[in-house]
Amino acid sequence: MHAPPPLFGHRIAATDGAARAGVLATAHGPVETPVFMPVGTAGTVKAMTADAVRATGARLVLGNTYHLMLRPGAEQVARFGGLHRFMDWPGPILTDSGGFQVMSLAKLRKLDAGGVTFQSHLDGATHRLTPARAIEIQHLLDATITMALDECTPFPASKAEASASMELSMRWAALSRETFVPRPGYALFGIVQGSVYPALRAASAAALTRLGFDGYAVGGLAIGEGQATTFAVLDATVPHLPADRPRYLMGVGTPSDLIGAVARGIDMFDCVMPTRAGRTGRAYTSAGVFNLRNARFATDDRPLDPHCACPACTRHPRGYLHHLFKADEMLGPMLLTWHNLTYYQDLMRGLRAAIVEGRFAAHAAAVRAGWTGQPDAEPEEA
Amino acid sequence: MHAPPPLFGHRIAATDGAARAGVLATAHGPVETPVFMPVGTAGTVKAMTADAVRATGARLVLGNTYHLMLRPGAEQVARFGGLHRFMDWPGPILTDSGGFQVMSLAKLRKLDAGGVTFQSHLDGATHRLTPARAIEIQHLLDATITMALDECTPFPASKAEASASMELSMRWAALSRETFVPRPGYALFGIVQGSVYPALRAASAAALTRLGFDGYAVGGLAIGEGQATTFAVLDATVPHLPADRPRYLMGVGTPSDLIGAVARGIDMFDCVMPTRAGRTGRAYTSAGVFNLRNARFATDDRPLDPHCACPACTRHPRGYLHHLFKADEMLGPMLLTWHNLTYYQDLMRGLRAAIVEGRFAAHAAAVRAGWTGQPDAEPEEA
Numbered sequence: 057m058h059a060p061p062p063l064f065g066h067r068i069a070a071t072d073g074a075a076r077a078g079v080l081a082t083a084h085g086p087v088e089t090p091v092f093m094p095v096g097t098a099g100t101v102k103a104m105t106a107d108a109v110r111a112t113g114a115r116l117v118l119g120n121t122y123h124l125m126l127r128p129g130a131e132q133v134a135r136f137g138g139l140h141r142f143m144d145w146p147g148p149i150l151t152d153s154g155g156f157q158v159m160s161l162a163k164l165r166k167l168d169a170g171g172v173t174f175q176s177h178l179d180g181a182t183h184r185l186t187p188a189r190a191i192e193i194q195h196l197l198d199a200t201i202t203m204a205l206d207e208c209t210p211f212p213a214s215k216a217e218a219s220a221s222m223e224l225s226m227r228w229a230a231l232s233r234e235t236f237v238p239r240p241g242y243a244l245f246g247i248v249q250g251s252v253y254p255a256l257r258a259a260s261a262a263a264l265t266r267l268g269f270d271g272y273a274v275g276g277l278a279i280g281e282g283q284a285t286t287f288a289v290l291d292a293t294v295p296h297l298p299a300d301r302p303r304y305l306m307g308v309g310t311p312s313d314l315i316g317a318v319a320r321g322i323d324m325f326d327c328v329m330p331t332r333a334g335r336t337g338r339a340y341t342s343a344g345v346f347n348l349r350n351a352r353f354a355t356d357d358r359p360l361d362p363h364c365a366c367p368a369c370t371r372h373p374r375g376y377l378h379h380l381f382k383a384d385e386m387l388g389p390m391l392l393t394w395h396n397l398t399y400y401q402d403l404m405r406g407l408r409a410a411i412v413e414g415r416f417a418a419h420a421a422a423v424r425a426g427w428t429g430q431p432d433a434e435p436e437e438a
Numbered sequence: 439m440h441a442p443p444p445l446f447g448h449r450i451a452a453t454d455g456a457a458r459a460g461v462l463a464t465a466h467g468p469v470e471t472p473v474f475m476p477v478g479t480a481g482t483v484k485a486m487t488a489d490a491v492r493a494t495g496a497r498l499v500l501g502n503t504y505h506l507m508l509r510p511g512a513e514q515v516a517r518f519g520g521l522h523r524f525m526d527w528p529g530p531i532l533t534d535s536g537g538f539q540v541m542s543l544a545k546l547r548k549l550d551a552g553g554v555t556f557q558s559h560l561d562g563a564t565h566r567l568t569p570a571r572a573i574e575i576q577h578l579l580d581a582t583i584t585m586a587l588d589e590c591t592p593f594p595a596s597k598a599e600a601s602a603s604m605e606l607s608m609r610w611a612a613l614s615r616e617t618f619v620p621r622p623g624y625a626l627f628g629i630v631q632g633s634v635y636p637a638l639r640a641a642s643a644a645a646l647t648r649l650g651f652d653g654y655a656v657g658g659l660a661i662g663e664g665q666a667t668t669f670a671v672l673d674a675t676v677p678h679l680p681a682d683r684p685r686y687l688m689g690v691g692t693p694s695d696l697i698g699a700v701a702r703g704i705d706m707f708d709c710v711m712p713t714r715a716g717r718t719g720r721a722y723t724s725a726g727v728f729n730l731r732n733a734r735f736a737t738d739d740r741p742l743d744p745h746c747a748c749p750a751c752t753r754h755p756r757g758y759l760h761h762l763f764k765a766d767e768m769l770g771p772m773l774l775t776w777h778n779l780t781y782y783q784d785l786m787r788g789l790r791a792a793i794v795e796g797r798f799a800a801h802a803a804a805v806r807a808g809w810t811g812q813p814d815a816e817p818e819e820a
Contacts, residue, residue, distance in 0.1 A: 100762060100769040105749060128736065128761045136739060136755055144753040354510065357518060367487060371526040373518055379510045380482060386768060387482040 064243040066302040070412045074321040077411040083241025084148040092400045093118045093326040099143045103393040106144040113401035118326045122157030130196035138198030151199035153190040187231035204232035206247040209276045218251035225249045226263045243270035254292035261296035272297045273304040290320040334393035337381045344427040345434045353378035366398035446625040448684040452794045456703040459793040465623025466530040474782045475500045475708040481525045485775040488526040495783035498530045500708045504539030512578035520580030532583035535572040538590045569613035586614035588629040591658045600633035607631045608645045625652035636674035643678035654679045655686040672702040712778035717771040719763045722781045726809040727816045735760040748780035
């Protein structure tokens with residue numbers, strides 16, 4: 057007898073202030089929260105084998121609907137048995153709805169009440185994404201966690217613009233909800249919009265809660281408003297979300313962003329920052345951000361981060377990593393991506409342990425203190 | 439008590455016709471022969487972590503003196519504790535002398551009786567490589583196997599040109615021999631030149647044997663003369679080399695080249711072919727050469743090579759590899775390099791087992807038969 061597949065859910069194991077430590081139950085295995093999801097845009101976390109991603113401690117990865125619908129196509133991925141098999145990731149996968157990338161990458165995009173029509177940035181072919189099609193694509197990809205289609209309200213937006221955009225996203229959320237086919241251990245998340253306006257955020261959270269989702273994302277942040285505003289919007293939004301469902305802050309962020317958002321009750325994150333930075337030579341470490349291209353690392357015999365167990369830190373001196381970037385060797389991006397993802401996973405694991413042990417604030421302060429006053433460190437956001 | 443470091447040597451375990459199965463003893467561990475060395479030009483086998491290189495079965499890798507002397511510099515590598523530690527390869531490393539790359543990559547190169555003066559292709563700085571400096575650089579890199587400086591005689595060359603070039607290489611071999619500092623388990627190899635002229639090859643082999651080297655390389659082949667000529671030159675050269683020393687065919691080659699050269703008594707090989715081909719989407723398999731960029735692989739759900747245990751073959755369908763190359767994802771080159779190196783290592787291991795079991799000819803014929811008549815296969819050399 058096989059055990060029945062688990063129902064999707066988020067069990068809170070401990071809280072410390074607003075911060076939560078939990079476990080997501082999914083059809084593809086459990087995930088401890090707070091969790092950072094590496095971004096596997098086109099069916100691969102860039103510069104990493106699936107085994108390497110697992111070795112960083114990651115248990116949940118993100119795939120991009122926009123990229124996969126265009127190439128190789130959702131139906132094609134389905135014929136290969138879904139994204140899990142295609143990319144060798146049997147664990148849980150969250151897919152975005154495609155809406156954000158359509159608006160940032162596609163050509164000649166035209167938004168209407170029913171969806172968005174656009175031309176592929178690859179070949180110019182015309183495509184249309186509607187709430188129903190976004191859900192269908194994610195079903196074909198076999199996403200463990202499906203995101204409702206929304207419009208990411210641009211920043212800045214007037215209150216009237218933000219309200220209209222949010223209302224559209226709420227109608228699309230309802231349509232997404234109708235189309236989604238529930239399966240045990242699979243989930244559909246709604247996305248709160250409302251820009252920087254607390255009343256709109258509260259209204260959006262209320263609208264989604266009325267519809268009822270398996271989890272709630274906060275969208276439309278980290279798009280230029282600055283960290284203080286991001287945190288203020290979280291303060292105005294999170295209390296309106298159901299405590300028994302996971303909360304996902306989309307597209308965030310720096311290590312500092314993650315700490316601040318976990319402190320405000322966020323459970324899930326994704327961001328290209330650690331992978332993109334790794335490809336350009338920037339390393340997130342317990343002593344701050346380093347740019348390995350800098351000449352001062354050429355003769356540096358120390359490990360990149362003595363507190364890190366990744367191959368970049370345990371096998372090579374900093375001078376080797378510098379050499380790889382100077383010589384344009386693929387191993388540079390490979391090793392630094394591996395390191396940055398390991399740092400992000402270690403950071404989340406450390407935050408979780410601190411929540412469980414009731415010392416979150418002290419731990420967060422100690423982590424932040426490690427970043428400051430280091431002569432080599434660079435601004436985190438640069 | 440520690441055991442004393444092993445003396446460098448090549449113990450022949452079995453022969454089958456002219457083919458030999460042996461074990462190289464080195465200061466950095468044993469290596470079964472015949473052996474294929476992945477090329478780690480600038481201190482990294484391109485697109486591979488050192489762990490991944492080990493996972494392919496490789497035990498001996500090659501580093502390029504020319505690249506490393508220019509960047510990061512031999513003295514800099516020495517300050518990091520040598521190339522083994524720098525690139526995380528505690529096993530044996532063979533370095534070339536730099537001569538071949540100077541003539542193919544450097545700008546404004548000027549050859550004289552004492553060496554070659556050239557401008558770096560990186561920054562235009564003037565450098566000089568002499569037999570003594572080539573040996574010193576390889577000492578600084580801590581190469582397990584050092585190669586004497588030679589001139590790779592261009593093809594085609596008249597007999598007079600080839601003779602003069604070979605004589606220069608023999609003088610440089612003597613100077614290299616004088617400079618090399620013997621250490622237990624370390625080796626210096628001489629390089630036979632003489633173009634396609636049997637008498638020159640025999641004279642070169644005799645000159646080197648009189649000087650006495652730990653191993654003998656055959657250089658100046660696989661530079662446009664064609665496989666039949668390569669093999670004919672081997673037939674005219676190998677009998678003049680000491681049977682108790684390892685024989686190394688430099689810069690070779692395709693799987694077919696390797697089989698033919700092993701049949702003629704060659705023990706060691708290096709070539710960029712499997713790594714370079716992997717980066718462009720070409721896969722060496724038991725069923726021949728495939729170009730994964732080809733559209734017919736887009737929907738192919740089969741493993742790349744069902745006889746291969748590498749991650750590309752065991753974790754993903756061919757259609758995924760095709761997708762990675764179409765999407766310009768780094769994981770495509772990473773996985774296909776891993777596969778090609780695994781194929782080359784498996785090929786050599788299979789040849790060795792067949793030699794030990796006295797069935798080399800039948801095994802070689804069976805391997806070759808696997809490549810032919812496959813509808814998907816492409817010309818091996820393309």
